[in-house]
Amino acid sequence: MKIAVDAMGGDFAPGAVIEGLAMAVTDFPHCEFALVGHQDKVAFYLEKYGLAGHPRIELVHAETVCEMSDPSAISLRAKRNSSITVCARLLKEKTVDAMVTPGHTGATVAATKVLVRNLPGIDRAALAANMPSQKGRFLLIDAGATPDCAPRNLVEFAIMGDVYAQYLFGIPNPRIGLLSVGGEDVKGCELTKAAFKLLERAPINFIGNVEADTVFEGVTDVLICDGFTGNVLLKGAEGLAKSTVYWLKKMLTKNAMRLIGATLAHNAFRELKAIGAADSIGGAPLLGINGICIIGHGGSTPTAVRNAIRVAAECVEFKLNNRIIAKHNQLLEALGNDLYVSGK
Numbered sequence: 001m002k003i004a005v006d007a008m009g010g011d012f013a014p015g016a017v018i019e020g021l022a023m024a025v026t027d028f029p030h031c032e033f034a035l036v037g038h039q040d041k042v043a044f045y046l047e048k049y050g051l052a053g054h055p056r057i058e059l060v061h062a063e064t065v066c067e068m069s070d071p072s073a074i075s076l077r078a079k080r081n082s083s084i085t086v087c088a089r090l091l092k093e094k095t096v097d098a099m100v101t102p103g104h105t106g107a108t109v110a111a112t113k114v115l116v117r118n119l120p121g122i123d124r125a126a127l128a129a130n131m132p133s134q135k136g137r138f139l140l141i142d143a144g145a146t147p148d149c150a151p152r153n154l155v156e157f158a159i160m161g162d163v164y165a166q167y168l169f170g171i172p173n174p175r176i177g178l179l180s181v182g183g184e185d186v187k188g189c190e191l192t193k194a195a196f197k198l199l200e201r202a203p204i205n206f207i208g209n210v211e212a213d214t215v216f217e218g219v220t221d222v223l224i225c226d227g228f229t230g231n232v233l234l235k236g237a238e239g240l241a242k243s244t245v246y247w248l249k250k251m252l253t254k255n256a257m258r259l260i261g262a263t264l265a266h267n268a269f270r271e272l273k274a275i276g277a278a279d280s281i282g283g284a285p286l287l288g289i290n291g292i293c294i295i296g297h298g299g300s301t302p303t304a305v306r307n308a309i310r311v312a313a314e315c316v317e318f319k320l321n322n323r324i325i326a327k328h329n330q331l332l333e334a335l336g337n338d339l340y341v342s343g344k
Contacts, residue, residue, distance in 0.1 A: 001030060001031050001097050001098075001313060001316055001317075002031070002032040002033065002034060002095070002096045002097055003031055003032070003033055003034070003096055003097065003098045003099070003313065004033075004034040004036055004060075004087040004090045004095075004096040004098070004099040004100070005033055005036065005087075005099075005100050005101075005309065006036055006037070006083045006084055006087050006103050007021075007036060007038075007041075007042050007083060008037045008038065008041070008065040008082075008103065009083060009102045009103025009104070010101075010102030010296065010297075010298050010299070010300045010305075011068075011298050011299050011300075012300070013102070013103075014037055014041055014042045014045055015045050016102075016301055016302050017037075017102065017305050018035070018042060018048075018049055018051065019045070019049055019305075020303065020304065020308075020309070021035060021051065021057070021305065022050065022051055023302060023303070023305075023306040024306045024309040025051065025054065025057070027306065027310070028309065030313075031056070031309070031313055032056045032057075033056060033058070033309075034057075034060050034087075034090055035057055035058070035059050036086045036087050036090070037060075037061075037083050038062060038063065038083075039061045046059075060086060062081055062082060062085075062086040063082075064079045064081055065082055065083055065103075066084050066085075066103055066104040066107040068103075068104055068298060070104060072104070072106025072107055072109065073107075074104075074107055076110055076111060076114055083103070084103050084104060084111050085107075085111045085115070087099040087101060088108070088111035088112050088115045088116055088293075089115055091112070091115075091291040091293065092116045092291070097291075097292065098292035098293070098294065098312040098315065098316050099294070100283065100296065100308045100309050100312050101294075101295060101296065102295070102297060102298060102300035102304070102305060102308070103295075105127070105144060105295055108286065108293065108295055109127075109145045112125070112286060112289045112291070113125060113289070116289050116293070117289070117290050118288050118289055118290060119288055119290050119321055119325055119328070120325060121325070121328050121332070122156055122160075122288040122324070122328065123152060123153055124145070124146040124149065124156070124288065125145050125288035126141045126142035126143075126145050126146060126153075126160060126161075126286075126287050126288055127141070127142055127144050127145040127227070127230075127284050127285075127286055127287075127295065128141045128142075128143065128160070128161060128164055128284050128285050128287050129143035129230070129234055129284045131215075131223075133215070133216050133217060134216065134218045135217070135218025136169070136218060138220055138221050138223055139161050139164065139165055139221065139222045139223065140223050140225075140230050140233065141157045141158075141222060141224055141287070142157055142224075142225065142226060142227040143227070143230045143231055143234050143284060144227045144228075144231035145227050145286060146227040147226060147227045147228035147231075148226070148227075148228070149226040150191075151191060151194040151195040151197075151198055152339050153226070154178070154192075154195040154198075154226065155198045155199055155202055155331065156288070156328070157224050157287075158176050158199055158202060158204055158206070158222065158224050159202065159203075159204060159324070159327045159331050160287040160288055160327075161174075161176065161222035161224065162176060162204045162205075162327060163323045163324050163327050164285065165221050165222050166323075167314070167315070167320065169221060171221055173205045174205060174221035174222055175205050175219075175221045175222070176199070176205055176206050176207065176221070176222045176224060177206075177208065177210035177215075177219065177220030177222065177224065178192055178208065178209050178210065178223075178224050178225070179192075179209075179210055179211075179212065179223055179224065179225035179229060180196075180210070181211065182209060182211065183208060183209050183210075183211065187209060192209070196208070198335060198338065199224075201334055201335055201338075202331055202334055202335065203330045203331060203333075207219075207220060210223060212233065216237075245273075248269075278296075278297045278299075278300070279301055279303040279304045279307065280303075280307060281304075281307065281311075282294065282304055282306070282307030282308035282309070282310060283295050283300075283304070283311055284296075285315060287324070288324070290321070291321070292316055292320065292321070294308045294309075294311050294312045294315070
């Protein structure tokens with residue numbers, strides 16, 4: 001198995017990426033790697049972490065980098081030799097089995113959409129974010145890959161989420177919920193109401209609409225929405241988590257007694273922080289493309305990079321895309337032409 005790793009992606013590249021790769025080389029001896037980045041910029045870190053000339057690492061030169069401030073289409077226009085685009089090209093050519101990047105999400109979606117293409121029958125790709133809840137974890141799909149959706153897209157997100165949740169959570173029949181403004185099927189916008197009717201007939205465990213104030217209670221294993229709404233929910237949750245930490249620190253340092261209590265509860269706060277930490281998750285798969293692509297957080301640490309590589313390898317071993325295609329065929333049997341009519 002060979003995995004392309006974008007050395008230039010993320011806020012702390014290339015150092016954090018190559019340190020994470022060094023961990024992966026040790027932990028995953030069955031994997032080979034194509035490290036994609038500017039040769040001159042990565043050379044120092046390859047020497048630092050003892051990876052220079054490593055027999056399981058191929059260095060693939062990429063002249064440019066997609067900066068986080070760049071527009072999404074930059075990878076296909078002005079920066080065709082960026083590290084993200086080169087990774088996508090390797091995935092297209094089947095030179096690698098998967099790609100991992102903590103870089104520009106929009107540029108990654110654009111590059112894989114044009115170069116790698118989607119799986120047969122899948123209209124749009126979706127980003128599956130692994131989120132915490134009171135009862136464990138749930139998948140948020142789409143977390144930002146496809147902002148404008150048709151009902152058909154939400155149904156396809158549901159079947160892809162069903163397959164991925166079976167692998168990730170070990171649940172044979174995961175609960176699929178549709179993010180909306182009310183529990184009744186008549187509530188919501190035109191998109192969600194049309195998608196609801198199709199989801200009821202899909203070969204999944206559809207539990208109906210789920211409101212945003214209950215999603216973190218663990219009411220569903222997979223939460224379906226368009227990419228615009230999903231990204232707003234994701235960023236809102238991240239912002240609330242940061243603000244909650246700020247408020248806690250402010251309140252717990254008001255006087256000596258509270259500070260003593262906070263010190264005694266240090267381990268509890270550390271465990272609470274770990275619940276929302278992205279390091280152990282690694283990254284989110286871009287479901288629906290004709291290859292395995294894991295997108296990490298822009299602030300990925302070496303541990304996060306290592307775990308993103310782990311997720312990529314596990315998705316390949318699980319034969320994730322073959323299972324998605326099989327599930328999509330079941331969807332076509334259940335909905336027939338109604339699925340395609342809904343996408344117009």
